[in-house]
Amino acid sequence: MGKYYLNYLDELEAESIYILREVWAQFKNPVILFSGGKDSIVVTRLAQKAFYPLKVPFPLMHVDTGHNFPETIAFRDKLVKKLNTQLIVASVQESINQGRVLEEKGKNATRNSLQITTLLDVLEEKRIDCAIGGGRRDEEKSRAKERIFSHRDIFGQWDPKNQRPELWHLYNGAYQEGEHFRSFPISNWTELDIWNYIKREKIEIPSLYYAHKREVLWRNNSWIPFSKFLKIDNGEKVVSKKVRFRTLGDITITGGIESECDDINKIIQEVAAMRNTERGNRSDDKRSETAMEDRKKQGYF
Amino acid sequence: MIETNQLFRFTTAGSVDDGKSTLIGRLLYDSKSIFEDQLQAIEKTSSNKGFNGIDLALFTDGLKDEREQGITIDVAYRYFTTPKRKFIIADTPGHIQYTRNMVTGASTANAALILVDARHGVVEQTKRHSFIASLLNIPHIIVCINKMDLVDFDEKIYDELCNQFKEFSSKLLVQDIRFIPISALLGDNVVNRSEKMNWYQGAPLLHTLETMYIGSDTNRVDARFPVQNVLRPQRGEFMEYRGYTGKIESGVFRKGDEILVMPSGLTSKIKSIDMFEEALDIAIAPMSVALTLEDDIDVGRGDMIVRSNNKPEAVKEIVVMLCWLGNTPLNLKTRFNLQHTSNKQLAVIKEIIYKIDINTLERVEGDQELKMNDIAKVKISVARPIMVDTYRKNRNTGSIILVDTNSNETVAAGMIT
Structure with missing residues (x-):
């Protein structure tokens, strides 16, 4: 071995694997929040690497708004089968049926913020003490301040002004009964890092990320x-x-971009040259300047 | 040799007024790391605030309160990539009450950027930041003498300030200090070389960050492997498999190495170094791997695997430089969970040996109160042995945090001496 340093992707990978192993050691009942998007797919892949030859020791949890791309659901089910792991579906429709949340009205109605209640209800019901998410600090300004082990109070709330200091790579996952944690193993990755890793690891992703013909408005x-x-x-x-699509969310709010990129190399080139942030096409983030921060404080992922 | 594609982490320190946010905005803007929709949002806010042109400082604003109050409250992480390196910036607030954030940002940094306003020179805050950088053993310090445009790009003033800083920093333990005259506002010597300061022969800031040698920032000598988990699949071809997961904190491990498990003292040999489906002959810091051993011995989380001929100390009492981070002052009766690598043990603070006056850097003896942002040398007793190196020698096996067993808050960070 001639070189005594890791390249940045190896170093990011090593850090993420370390974090996932800390989650497994420090919590009793963690899950991976799985949306079917590229970030949660990469987190799942990292978990596979972290615990091999054990199978991924966390169930995948999908917060299902009912407004899905059919491709996402097919992909999710295939992956769960391949990993031979448990799938937990937290259904927004059920929350609506039970009267836990009210559906938004009007043309721009979405089920995006309704997910918060559904998520918190299922975390509580299943006694999940750590939800592992694919959030990245480069995505959005309030996420830039997020901890890797991020505490949530008994109401599931995030208190950004009063976070535990996080030093070196010593993560404090201590909590009181009823509280929980969110953990973000790919905090330090950027969109481009994710794509380069998907390419390097030959990770399968939903077809929606590649250019395809579609009915749109x-x-x-x-x-x-x-x-x-x-x-x-x-x-x-x-x-x-x-x-x-650069990101995948609800089919009602996820905007696509016109593109000819039908393979991973073309996507990487396109992303590298891209002049807008990936969440620029998400109408959930455009509602106000602090839309993400406001939702995160309430318990959004 | 310049190695491309490395990860480089740095922290920025400065106060509200010395242009730290503007500098980061400038770095991101000139290295073309700002997206158009971000730019549009910031142009809009800038003109709402009556700013002429774009206010680069707005790029680093995050939380609602920060935007409203025009200050940074918490550490924010920023990312940008050049063809040479991927950079992670820990952007930390400069106010006196936020020293704990700077300690946080500094804990993982390869380098610290310290900003000095060319009109005001080395002020108390500069000293505090430099002291923390040296305390956290950041390998490189880059002193940016900023706002050179406001002192007519005067070489004499720059030289004077460099000397001022050197004089003060001779009391600190820092391996590598560099100086760069810049104007973050106008962009001089940030990404592009300044045309107004031809007398400066060194490289601009970005080039310095891209080419600085960081190969020796990691300890390559002392092989340390704290065990995180034990993998026992107990099925099929892996029926007998028993893997110990962990991150190599320092040094090198090779297949066949004679190893020692601490604190038990049991010995064995490395049978394999596993990284997913691959078996490696050698692994270096900071790789995350799984080790299997030739012998079936008792190893678990919190144990440390080391090479037989190079051991850390197993101790139940440590002396540390402690930075108090908690909102409430130290109560000497409190029990803590001390976290050190993957090891967690009950601990108490036995004695405050002395405190440090962070403004004068002088020792204060006899003061037994520790409150937020205080730094003190203390003696800590731990319930069971922990395997430690000194922080100067090894940042990963020389660092600890204290977690209050009642509140669960992380209340202190310590560097083992």
Whole structure:
């Protein structure tokens, strides 16, 4: 071995694996929050590497708004089968049926913020003490302040001004009954790091990330996929376009970009040259300047 | 030799007014790490505030309160990449009451950027930050003499300030100090070389960060492997498999090495070094791997695997430089969970040996009160032995945190002496 240093991807990977192993050691009942998006897929892959030859020792938990891309669900089920692990579905529809949350009204209604209640209810019901998320600090300004082991009070709330200091790589996961933690093993990765890693590890991702023909309509400066959940205004026109998605969320709020990138190398080139942040196409973040911070304080992931 | 594609972590320290946020904004902006939608949002806010042009400092604003009050409350992490390196910035607030944040940001940094306002020179805050940087053993310090545009880019003033800083820093233990005259506001010597300071022969800041040698920042000598978990699949071809997971904190391990498990003192040989489906012949810090041993011996979380001929000390009493981070002052009766590598043990503070006046760097003896942001040398008793090196020698096996067993808060961070 000629070199005595790791390249940045190896070092990021080593750090993330270390964090996942700390989660396993320090908590009784952790889950991976799995959305079917690239970040939670990478977290799952890292967990696979961290515990091999053991199978991933965490169930995957999907907060299901009911407004899914069919491709995401198919991908999720296939992966769960391959990993031979447990899937926990936290259903927003059930929360609505039980009267725990009220559906938003109007054209821009989404189930995005309803997920908070569903998530917190299921965490409590299943006595989950740590939810591992794919959040990255480069994604959004309030996430830049997030800890790797992030404490939540008994109401599931995040108190950004009163976080535990986190030094070296000594993580403090101590909590009182009823409280829980969120853990973010890929905090220090950027969007481009994720793509480079997906390429290097040959990780399978949903087809939605690659350019494909789709029925879409132009709204809030991006191409919103046509689906049965979408209320179409007079004047809005459904057209067929070649698009791909940079992030995957609810089908009602995830905007696509026009793209010809149909393989990983082209995506990496496109991302490297991209002049807008990936969440720029997410209408959930555009509601106000502090939309993410406000939701996170309440318990959003 | 310049190694490309390395990860480089640095921390920035400065007060509200010496242009720290502007400097980071400038680094991100000139290295083209700012996206258009971020830029648009900031242009809008800048003009709302009546700012002429864009206020680069806004790039580093995060939380709602910070934007409203125009201050930074908490450590924020920023990322940018150049063809040579990926950078992680721990952007820490400069106020006196936020020393704990600077300690946090400094704990993992390869380098610290310290900003000095060219008009004001070395002030108390500069001294505090430099002291913390040296206390946390940050290998490199880059002193940016900022706002050179406000002193007519005067070489004499720059030289004077460098001397002022050197004089003061001779009392500190820092391996590598460099100076760069900059104007964060105008961009001189940040990414691009200044045309107004031809008298400065050194490299601009970004180039310095890209090329600084960090190979010796990691301890390559003392092989240390704290065990995180035990992997026992107990199925199929892995029926007999027993792997010990962990991160190599320092040094090198090779297949076949004679090892010692501490504190038990049991010995064995490394049978394999596993990284997922791959078996390695050699592994270096900071890799995360799983080790298997030739002998079936008792090893668990909190134990440390080391090479037989190079051991840390197993001790139940340590003397540390402690930075108090808790909101409430130390109560000497409190029991703590001390976290050191993967080891967690009950501990109490036996004695405050002396405190340090962070402004004069002088020792204060006889003061038994420790409150937030205080730094003191203390003696700690631990219930069971922990395997330690001195912090100067090894940042990973020489550091501890104290967690209050009642509140669960992380109340102190310590460097073993």
